[in-house]
Amino acid sequence: MTILDSTASGLAAAAEPAAAEAADEHAINTGELASWFQITPLMIILALFFGLPMLVVLAVSFFDFDRSDIIPAFIFDNYTDLFRSEVTLRLYLSSLKFAAIVWAVTLILGFNIAYFLVFHVRSLLWQIGLFLICTVPFLTSNIIRMISWIPFLGRNGIFNQALEGAGIVNQPLEFLLFSDFAVVVAYVHLFTLFMVVPIFNSMARIDKSLLEAARDAGAGRFRVVAEIVLPLSKTGIALGSIFVVTLVMGDSFVVRTMSGGQSASVVSALQNEVAALQYPPAAASAIIMVIIVTLMVAGILRLVDVRKELAG
Amino acid sequence: MEDKRPWTFYAFAAFFTLFVLFLYGPMIVIYILSFQGPSGGMTFPLNGVSLHWFEALISQTRVGDIAGSFQRSIGLAVLVAVITVVVSVLAGLAFRRRFRGSAFAFYFAIASLIMPGLFVGLGIALTFRLLGLETSWFVSGLGAQLTWTLPFGLLIMFAILGRFNRSYEEAATDLGATSWQKVREVTLPILLPGIIGVALFGFTLSYDELARTALTAGSENTLPLEIWAMTTNVTSPTLYAVGAVTTIVSFIVIVIALSSIAFIQRRRALGARGELVTATE
Amino acid sequence: MANPDGSGEVAVVGVTKRYGETVAVKDLSLTIPHGAYCCLLGPSGCGKTTILRMIAGHEMPSKGDIRIGGTSVLGLPQIKRGTAMMFQSYALFPHRSVLDNVAFALKMRGAGLSERHATARELLAKVQLEKFANRLPPQLSGGQQQRVALARALITNPRVLLLDEPLSALDEYLRLRMRGELRRVQKELGITFIHVTHTQLEAIAVADMVVVMANGHIEQAASARDIFVAPRNAYVTRFVGGQNVLCGVVEGVSDGTAVLTSRQGARLAFPIDGRQPARGAELYGSIRRDRIAIEKLPAGSLPPNELNAIVGEVHTIENQGSYVKVTIDLGDEEEFVAHMVDDEFFRDPLDIGDRVVARWSASDVNLLDDGLNVRPAMPMAAAAS
Numbered sequence: 001m002t003i004l005d006s007t008a009s010g011l012a013a014a015a016e017p018a019a020a021e022a023a024d025e026h027a028i029n030t031g032e033l034a035s036w037f038q039i040t041p042l043m044i045i046l047a048l049f050f051g052l053p054m055l056v057v058l059a060v061s062f063f064d065f066d067r068s069d070i071i072p073a074f075i076f077d078n079y080t081d082l083f084r085s086e087v088t089l090r091l092y093l094s095s096l097k098f099a100a101i102v103w104a105v106t107l108i109l110g111f112n113i114a115y116f117l118v119f120h121v122r123s124l125l126w127q128i129g130l131f132l133i134c135t136v137p138f139l140t141s142n143i144i145r146m147i148s149w150i151p152f153l154g155r156n157g158i159f160n161q162a163l164e165g166a167g168i169v170n171q172p173l174e175f176l177l178f179s180d181f182a183v184v185v186a187y188v189h190l191f192t193l194f195m196v197v198p199i200f201n202s203m204a205r206i207d208k209s210l211l212e213a214a215r216d217a218g219a220g221r222f223r224v225v226a227e228i229v230l231p232l233s234k235t236g237i238a239l240g241s242i243f244v245v246t247l248v249m250g251d252s253f254v255v256r257t258m259s260g261g262q263s264a265s266v267v268s269a270l271q272n273e274v275a276a277l278q279y280p281p282a283a284a285s286a287i288i289m290v291i292i293v294t295l296m297v298a299g300i301l302r303l304v305d306v307r308k309e310l311a312g
Numbered sequence: 313m314e315d316k317r318p319w320t321f322y323a324f325a326a327f328f329t330l331f332v333l334f335l336y337g338p339m340i341v342i343y344i345l346s347f348q349g350p351s352g353g354m355t356f357p358l359n360g361v362s363l364h365w366f367e368a369l370i371s372q373t374r375v376g377d378i379a380g381s382f383q384r385s386i387g388l389a390v391l392v393a394v395i396t397v398v399v400s401v402l403a404g405l406a407f408r409r410r411f412r413g414s415a416f417a418f419y420f421a422i423a424s425l426i427m428p429g430l431f432v433g434l435g436i437a438l439t440f441r442l443l444g445l446e447t448s449w450f451v452s453g454l455g456a457q458l459t460w461t462l463p464f465g466l467l468i469m470f471a472i473l474g475r476f477n478r479s480y481e482e483a484a485t486d487l488g489a490t491s492w493q494k495v496r497e498v499t500l501p502i503l504l505p506g507i508i509g510v511a512l513f514g515f516t517l518s519y520d521e522l523a524r525t526a527l528t529a530g531s532e533n534t535l536p537l538e539i540w541a542m543t544t545n546v547t548s549p550t551l552y553a554v555g556a557v558t559t560i561v562s563f564i565v566i567v568i569a570l571s572s573i574a575f576i577q578r579r580r581a582l583g584a585r586g587e588l589v590t591a592t593e
Numbered sequence: 594m595a596n597p598d599g600s601g602e603v604a605v606v607g608v609t610k611r612y613g614e615t616v617a618v619k620d621l622s623l624t625i626p627h628g629a630y631c632c633l634l635g636p637s638g639c640g641k642t643t644i645l646r647m648i649a650g651h652e653m654p655s656k657g658d659i660r661i662g663g664t665s666v667l668g669l670p671q672i673k674r675g676t677a678m679m680f681q682s683y684a685l686f687p688h689r690s691v692l693d694n695v696a697f698a699l700k701m702r703g704a705g706l707s708e709r710h711a712t713a714r715e716l717l718a719k720v721q722l723e724k725f726a727n728r729l730p731p732q733l734s735g736g737q738q739q740r741v742a743l744a745r746a747l748i749t750n751p752r753v754l755l756l757d758e759p760l761s762a763l764d765e766y767l768r769l770r771m772r773g774e775l776r777r778v779q780k781e782l783g784i785t786f787i788h789v790t791h792t793q794l795e796a797i798a799v800a801d802m803v804v805v806m807a808n809g810h811i812e813q814a815a816s817a818r819d820i821f822v823a824p825r826n827a828y829v830t831r832f833v834g835g836q837n838v839l840c841g842v843v844e845g846v847s848d849g850t851a852v853l854t855s856r857q858g859a860r861l862a863f864p865i866d867g868r869q870p871a872r873g874a875e876l877y878g879s880i881r882r883d884r885i886a887i888e889k890l891p892a893g894s895l896p897p898n899e900l901n902a903i904v905g906e907v908h909t910i911e912n913q914g915s916y917v918k919v920t921i922d923l924g925d926e927e928e929f930v931a932h933m934v935d936d937e938f939f940r941d942p943l944d945i946g947d948r949v950v951a952r953w954s955a956s957d958v959n960l961l962d963d964g965l966n967v968r969p970a971m972p973m974a975a976a977a978s
Binding site: 477479480482483484485486487488489490493497498501502504576579580 | 649650651670671672676677678680681682684686687688697698700701702729731745746748749
């Protein structure tokens, strides 16, 4: 993960070139002390509520369990059971399928929305206004946004009523709600913003004259996008992809609600195990999931250097 | 003559409008349906207009403890916002210097941010269980939410500090400010709009949080957990009424935060008129 | 203050500044007398701003000492050094009124509201900005902001004012006006000004003393007039402009004049000011652009066989109003420019591509150090044998 490496230090270098020098015999390391003091609260909270709990998950994934309790042990059964079960593969395929579809849809939507906001909206005030319109729903409840699709997609929902009213279908469409379709709709609704914002940020940094120069050189609209805009916004695309993929892979609530219990994901299965107090298998499943998501994120980072984006 | 916009502008504008409809349409529909008449159902048509479902929200015990969970959620969100502001502003300032361990601290925070929320909740729940502690929304729940709001706040601080001109602080030191005076009189006031942004994110991320809180809230639910429970057993427009109320709260917070940021920025850009401003203390 | 009598003599003593592997300033020593207007001049990255920031106390030297009024100020907080800094961006606090910006130092010192506002108003009056006391900085124009920054820096009664590219954010017109203003204020206050700039004419226009820097060391520190008329080496000559660099191989020396042959075969004469360049040594000199006479060379005529006359082709012509800048291509890399008085030029205008002879008098040539440094003149005894 060397790509992210210089992000934090890059910020430090940009902000304060001097204080870091070990060669400065006059500069006693008061700066470093102050930084440690300032970072301590964050580190303590994260250590207690993130570091330690994740270590516990790792430990418990090797534990034994019975109906009511977990039993400290060091066994690999939870993992071997996981790899032996056919369900595991099905769950992962299902999660990956959702991740792939949602990634593709949010990428197309996010890229075009960001492109419109950056290159077509000319007044800054309008740009800020439209950007806020896209952002505000993000600050409202995800569950409410999710359930707001129920009156829309239901058997007697608005969509079916409209279709029937227009005479397009005779019977209400059944597949709209409580289906994979509904799950994807809800994911796209919830997560597109995570694509829009980083792509918007990297596009906003593209010098507009580059596009004019490309047009002067005879590039058509499509070529300009393909040759100039796309390569220069790939850091934003990578960052947005990381957000969307990790969000979808880590979700259980959307898939449960919107599929009406018909589809499952790795995490929703894990949640069932937790509900059944089967902590060790759940922990093992979580560890495997973390490894897979980490590999996916590392893969994206390998393709694109996102350093500039985060430091910006 | 104004130069003409290309046809693609109109295509994109139409596309954007559709997206906004997609974003807001369903939400608006449930706000309308929350005013459904007493005999109305979960979808159109409206059987009259009433506040019946809002009343049901307060009176009906069957739907659970909406009022109590609402209070808890607001309290928790305020707590999270305050802690997020203090801790992530401090941490943001720390990253302006290079220090041993900074790369580790950065990765640790990012890992905490992208870790699936339910796993964090599971870990905290297991930890509390092994330590023989009771989970509760104001300890384990609070901690679980902070693993998400603090890294978020830190990233926002990076963005804010990246635009902050160091010369302001150097000028303050030149003019005799002590470190503390410098932070209080110059750094924090200049960063204030960004800090309000951090608080806004801290509040709303907590107020709407579900995955991390689900296994860590203990016996008393927060509002999103209460709503989550309702989705499985409530089949009346009460659900929409809850949605309308929570969203109104979110909007109030957003409007307060954004307008105070806008007010500060405007004041700085334009200022109040000439001599009318009394010197700020 | 470290120095109550307030001498603003600034001494940089053997200072080196390293950033990791990079050396920004190399063992540099410089003394700026009390009450001088000193310009640190050089291209970006030459270390001039680092020097300024070390004097201000925003950076620590890796080695060496900084003294103000004879006392070392290393480790002293900024306010105790008696320096004040004007930042390139002015760094006016955007959330405070102009008056509160100016009064900031007094507030830090714990002065009461009425006292500090009274003092700040006096200073604002000095820079003619009383009317704007209650405005916020972003509401002011660039020139007004600069005056506020000046007033804010002066409220601490500094002995040394440090200015980091103070004019670079202004447009051409204001820049010319403000540099005169800065010079006037400096004379009035009688304190030391140290002004960092990359603009040659700005330095020459305002400074008593100009320090030309390159790659972390000083190329020449001298009065503005000397920097212009008697640059020390080819680097300074080329950087300051105003003169052309000449170069040739020594053929012979007589009567305090060296006769040289340039690479193009032209014969040059340099005054050698008592130095003893060896035959065959490469010697550098400079000639002011406005001391060169240009004459068209009729087609087919032979180049003149005289000293200090070189032939070339007119490359560019720029009318500067009172004079015309003519660039002549001599067939090498060196830019050769002549400034012709407008009347003279327009009597018989030149055209691009014309072949011309440039002539000057040997006494106008300024000998540069370069050749002498690279191949030092032989000791007398060795030369005689």
